[in-house]
Amino acid sequence: MARARVEESGPQARLSDGTIARIVPSGFTSGYELDVDGTPQSHVDLDDPTHLHFEYIARMAAVIDRLRMPGQPLTAVHLGAGALTLPRYIAHTRPGSRQQVIELEQPLVDLVREALPLPRGAQVRVRIGDARTVAEKLPPGLTGAADLVVSDVFAGAQTPAHLTTVEYYRSIARLLDPAGVLLVNVADGAGLAFARRQVATVREVLPEVLLLAEVQLLKGRRFGNIVIAASASPLPSEWLPRLMAAGPFPAKVAQGAEIDEFARGARIATDADATPSPKPASSVFER
DSSP states (O other), rough: OOOOOOOOOOOOOEESSSEEEEEOOOOOSSSSEEEETEEEEEEEEETTOOOOOOOHHHHHHHHHHHHSTTTTTOEEEEEOOOTTHHHHHHHHSTTEEEEEEEOOOOHHHHHHHHHHOOTTTOOOOEEESSSHHHHHSOOOOGGTTTEEEEEEBBBTTTTOGGGSSSSHHHHHHHTHHHHHHHEEEEEETOOOHHHHHHHHHHHHHHOOEEEEHHHHHTTTSEEEEEEEEEEESSSOGGGGHHHHHHHOOOEEEOTTTTHHHHHHHOOOTTTTTTOOOOOOOOGGGGG
């Protein structure tokens, strides 16, 4: 297993917007966290890639575990690198998987690769550039071939507006196999207006949708992360028990009529009128 190259002060890199990315030992569990401008972005445990400390990542992994047969290699595209937590998880649980990662910041990729090296044999190719622009230029052989596309892109604590629109989701959905699944990390707070709009927008492109989140969050009572799982094909009902149990706290899994009600009245986001995700209060990250 690779060894982390993290000193007491923590390695760091300055990103293009002037913010500082740092790799720091986790103060809450084993492993390390990637922190960007005070916002925890990723957690990695090099000794155990299946140790997924962030709740929403554990819920994404629960969906990934249901794809194809257990242990079967996947073709995956990740928009947003973070500390490469999910690519590490897939490489460990499904050896031989082919993975593409798109990340805007070369200094961030260099920092993560140096401080938290990928394991030998991981077939992870990183492409640098804007997630949407690079995704639209991926090799033709990936069109219709991906079992999984993950959209988890943040500039600081917000998802940029151009990565929340129906045009964006159409551009990345074309990568999916007919039974492939899109996972989207949506951060929102009280009222969930942004999340409701995102569900309506994703469903315009991929009609089969599940939502996974902690119960109080789905009720719009606090800020947090909601995972959208979407596909052109029905998502099997036998997935539900494992999805509901995923993460340190049991998840609510919304589907069918609940999705209809959740997105009722929400406008589809377009390139002409989209907004970035809401910025959380700094107290959100005081754990």
